[in-house]
Amino acid sequence: MSPLGIERWQRASPHLDRVLDLPPTECDAYLMALLASDSEVAADVKALLAEHRLLSAEGFLDSPAAIHRPEPGLAGVTLGAYTLISRIGHGGMGSVWLAERSDGRFTGQAAVKLLNAALVGRAGEERFKREGTILARLTHPHIARLIDAGVSSTGQPYLVLEHIDGRHIDRYCDEQRLGIRDRIRLFLDVQAAVAHAHASLIVHRDLKPSNIVVTANGEVKLLDFGIAKLLEDGSGDRAVTLLTRDGDLAMTPKYAAPEQVTGGTITTATDVYALGVILFELLTGQHPTAADAKTPAEFVRTLTEREPLRLSTAAADGVRRELRGDLDTILAKALKTNPSERYASVAEFADDLRRFLNHQPIAARGDAFGYRTVKFVRRHHRVVGAAAMIAAVIVSLVTFYTVRLSTERDGARLEAARSAKVSELLLGLLTSIDPYRTPDPNDPTGQSPLDIAAQRIDKELRDEPELQVRMLTMLGRTYERMGLHAKALPLEERAFEIGRRRLGSDSIALAQSLNNLGVLYREKGEVAKAEPLIRESLAMRRRLLGSEDKDVAVTLIELARVLNDSGRGGESEPYIRESLAIRRKVLGPEHRETAVSESELGRLLMRRGDLAGAEPLLRDALAIDVKALGPNHPNTAAAQGNLAFFLMTTGDLAAAEPLLREALAVKRRVFGPQALEYAVTLNTLALAAEWNGRLSDAYTMFDECLRVARARLGDAHPRVQEYIVNLARVRILQGDGAETESSLRLVAAAREKRYPAVDWRIAQARSLLGAALMAQKRFTEAEPLMVAADRGLTPVPGVEARERVANRERLAALYHALRRPQPAAASR
């Protein structure tokens, strides 16, 4: 038992409840009040809170108990001359392990960084080791040594670095409460290190506070020197520097110089710029140019278009005076957008800082300001808009990723992985982390960066069909995920056309294009066009990637969806099961793509009436989504919608509605109320209302769904027709059946053409059409329709079963009205 004892715990417990909910400031007030009324309990509560702080710092019980697969037995593994001990971190490039020399010679410990093999690449191994040797020769008291760089026998690239224990320089300065002059002095040490490296022709390229560490005795150490260069492949420096920033462009490249961001040459001046930004931040706490940019795209734009702030302007009131004057000038010179206008070397930058400290006149002229803003000029001396710059970034990114073409299977996998990664990067760059937000239609440049990029691809990559196809499909997919199907289609069609013409019959790029185009056609409702493309993609992918590949799983699901949309859902089961098996094996049972397959299977089982089989799948899919994506992600909302529909089908309307409302709220927030995704969930909610008997609510909601879907898809789309049918059904229930006749006729005719004759949806349309005719007392016309419908409706729980029951009731009413006995077959 805890030192408190049960009784005291129970007395403290309700207070603990209150206090854990309060913010820290109010917490103190509460405790003070409690102290006055019951000092013993107050002391106990305080002790418990202290316990809480302690356990939070320790991360007590933070990770769940059960044993999971640890990293493939790395502890004790030897890489080069070092043996790995334990993992100390996980950066974007790979994990970092504490290591010591295998022969026990040197008593210090090193840090071994395991790099993501995809970043280094096959051709890179040799160069990786060579560059590593060059970097290892860099020795300076303020530079963390690269001890070794190598590639293990299993192809795992690694770096062995001096292990430094210290705080990031910005935190250090704040914690030690260093003043302006002390910060500058510390910074001079940093500059000395960088200057030393420059003298050996090594550029850091990735200077940032988290790479500059200060040890307990106040020594500065620079980390990760030149690593960015190690990872480049010689085909172009630009994209890599952006990507090594935690391997993700979605991280804003805060310390990047304008030329880094737009694909210019990297020189020592790039490091000067980065140092300028770092110093600026150390002195003012703010970023010099883009402090308020919220997305990477915005950041790039402001970085290249705006002049940096004056140092003293950005500073807090207290220090403004200290910073005004020469320091303003020094920083301005370091932060010039045009590299040739900056300090020619870090040494000169440092010299001026030293002069400042000694109250001597500085060398930089005072004309840093007062010029009209010179827009950043590209290498080709053309002034271009931000959109074009972003387009340049995109093109160079994708080029980097796709330029290494390999026909080997492993290479193919790597390529596929990279393609997916680039797609994410593109989305991140253009639409700020959320891929579902559409770009601003009011962009002053008129054309979106994607449009410009598409044009460039067409023009400049004419001789590289594979590259063209990949990039066009990537862009097409980007548009598709942004909901801009109209823009996606021409790109995908063009990609397909080029691929078909120039890439032969077995190409990863062509397979991707086939898949994407097929999906687009299906979403448009043109299932007949979609199916052959998807099938071909599947066959090609199986041939090229083997049968246990996650991309094969993707196409399997798309095929299943195509079959379902064309009314042959029964045939889709093996494909869905196969995709699920692949995903469970390759991605694990808790991956979001596994959740997708589980959802599809769950929905299939539901349509078949196998509710017991469907439920665990739907629940599991939702659980995965909640865990992997959080409760506010649209995919989670979709999974909630599926589960809610399931609950409705089992009769648990009460549980379903709150789920639906939650899901609807998320969808509204992410997509807006004019989006198809929103209508899908609204439709389910409307169904719930209908089944609950709240017809006028249902009517309003179905009406809105129809409006939204019509606007996006046009009248001929199967989804629109589904909503027409729903709306009609409610109106029939409300007694207004007569007016629904013409629209139901159209739907019935369209469905007869689209689906096989036994499809229940045809029967549904006929049943309702019958009801519409009955409402006009046209019984003899209604009868054959309703009899036919009865044959086509089976008691699958859910919409179909209800329709069947309703149809039978209406048939009985019809025969009653005709004063005829019901034929035996109908009362089975």
Added chain:
Amino acid sequence: MSSTLSTLVASAEQGDRAAADTLFATLYDELHRMARRELGRRGAGVTLGATTLLHEAYLDISDREGAAFPDRNRFMGYAARVMRGLIIDYARRRQAQKRGGEFEITSISTDVAGPAADADELSRVSDALDSLEATDTRLARIVDFKFFCGFSFVEIASMMGVSERTVQRDWEKARIYLHSVLRNDALLT
């Protein structure tokens, strides 16, 4: 086993200790069997989600026993407690064998990393949990759900019929209790 799980639950809830023990043992066997079957289906070296296992177990059992079986949420309360035992036993078994055991049950996705929990430490947590259970059953249940089974706050809230905020707060309280017990025990030994 002549009594169904439903009757066991009913008796256990009325204070029948023997029924409670039998219930525990039966559920344990049930879950253990299901885990092995699932793995048989999927092959070795694969990890199994504890939450999925529990959902499937519920479906299986309630199918067999029909309407009399208590609802899912109550079932989950018992099952989670059993899951705790399963996981600790597995941890012990795994520790005994150098190479991986017959199966691994995991409650989190496979790409999260971190040190594996020690079987002894898990036992200590479990003992402390038992004492917490005596004072405040709900807190102990939350720990079973969250720490041993890996359910999220949202799921736990819905299973227990309380708000997510309540679950989070109770989780913190439970951690405080457990931590102080463990720390105190460590000082005494």
